[in-house]
Amino acid sequence: MDDEVSAKRGAQNAGNRLLAEHPSEDPFAAAFKATRMPMIITDPRQHDNPIIFSNKAFSDLTGYAADELIGRNCRFLQGPETDRASVQKIAEAISEFRSIAIDIVNHRKDGSIFWNALFISPVFNDSGEAIYFFASQLDFTDDKIKLMKTASARRKAEAEVAARASELSQALDAKITLVHEVDHRVKNNLLTIASIVKLQARKTKDETVRHTLLSVLNRVEALSTVQRKLFTSHDVARFDVADFARDLVVDLVGSLRRNDIQITMELAPVLVPAAKASPLALIVNELIGDAVRRGLRDGGGQIHLTVNQPNGHFLIEVRDTADPVAVNPEDDDFGRLMLETCCRQVEAEIHREIRGRETIVRVTLMVDH
Known part of the structure; x- marks a missing residue:
């Protein structure tokens, strides 16, 4: 009994220290407490990784008051209908200090069950x-039971998920700093958003919605790669576009699993200010994605990527040779809009040239030193 009291006191003290780091006027603290998304924070440095903080939405979901939660490990939400394999996956992710997104059946205080789309991410110090x-x-119990039987139910579920995802994004984007975790914060936010989009794409029965979500996911993952490159680099003030472009074209084309696509590259290191990393990454992503949509995905072909710095200018060129296919006009219009918007943001010029089966797109801009 004394050990339980001591453990609970330790968890309460940890929660109090966390609150002290985030006063009431802190946007993160306010968002965490007010959001309708149930959230908790645990402390892996204490025995059994106890809960040290929870918001009202979590109490509303589970039926447990805050003082019943502090100091306890989250396994008390498990019950007879909880899948043991899912529990094992969660335990492994926690022991390895990595993020996990998983669906699991949990039990409320009154014994009733709910389907829980659970997202867990570790937070690291410097x-x-x-x-x-x-x-x-x-809680997506209703969606699980109804299985999206009607279009009305589907639209309602999509709207609810979109609203809650927006709340989570705002909460994570509003000065999230549990400790001095600037480097990892942006990357973790993007990974969480990508997990939510992947989950919704997997659950939806509407092919149009799924296509749209995967399109969003593609761009989110490009931005996530940028953050990984920035924050694993020794020079976080500058971004090597060539290094990023190499990884992106290999990943995008490799995901198609076609042996009839030939990749060639002519790359030279081009370092630009980190502030331009995101729009330049999206420019590369849109250029490669456009080539894939226009024929590489369907009939294969050749794609040549050039990133270099001739005559004081920064050049990105994608040259593809493929048999053209009909392109979804909405995808094509949106891709061009994304490309043009990003080019305006970095004051770049676009030049497109078509020579039979070959399409050449060049983006040029001045390099800031």
Whole structure:
């Protein structure tokens, strides 16, 4: 009994320290408490990784008051209908200090069950030590039971998920700093958003909605790659576009799993200010994606990527040779809009040339030193 009291007091103290770091006027603290998305924070440095903080939405979801939660491990939400394989996956992710997104059946205080779309991410300090786990829950029981039987139910579920995803994004984007975790914050936010989009794409029965979500996911993952490149680089003030472009074209084309696409590259290091990393990454992503949509995905062909710095200018060129196919006009219009918008943002010029089966798109801009 004394051990339980001591453990609970330790968890309460950890929660109090966390609150002290985030006063009431802190946007993150306010968003965490007010959002309708159930959320908790645990402390892996204490025995059994206890809950040290939870919001009202989590109490509303589970039926447990805040003082019943502090100091307890989250396994008390498990019950007879909880899948043991899912529990094992969660335990492995926590022991390895990595993020996980998983669907699991949990039990409320009154014994009733709910389907929980669970997202868990570790938070690291500057020394690389895991100091917290941040977990959010999404009750999608109604959607699971109804299985999206009607279009009305589908639209309602999509709207609810979109609204809650927006709340989570705002909460994560509003000065999220449990500790001095600037480098990892942006990357973790993008990974969480990507997990939500992947989950919704997997659950939806509407092919149009699924296509749209995967399109969003493609661009989110491009931005996530940018953050990984920035924050694993020794020079975080500058971004090597050539290095990023190499990885992107290999990943995008490799995901098509076609042996009839030939990739060639002519790359030279081009370092640009980190502030331009995101729009330039999206420019490369749109150029490669456009080539894929116009024929490489369907009939194969050749794609040549050039990134270099001739005559004081920065050049990105994608040259593809393929048998053209009909392109979804909405995808094509949106891709061009994305490309033009990003080019305006970095004051770049676009030049497109078509020579039979060959399409050449060049983007040029001045390089800031």
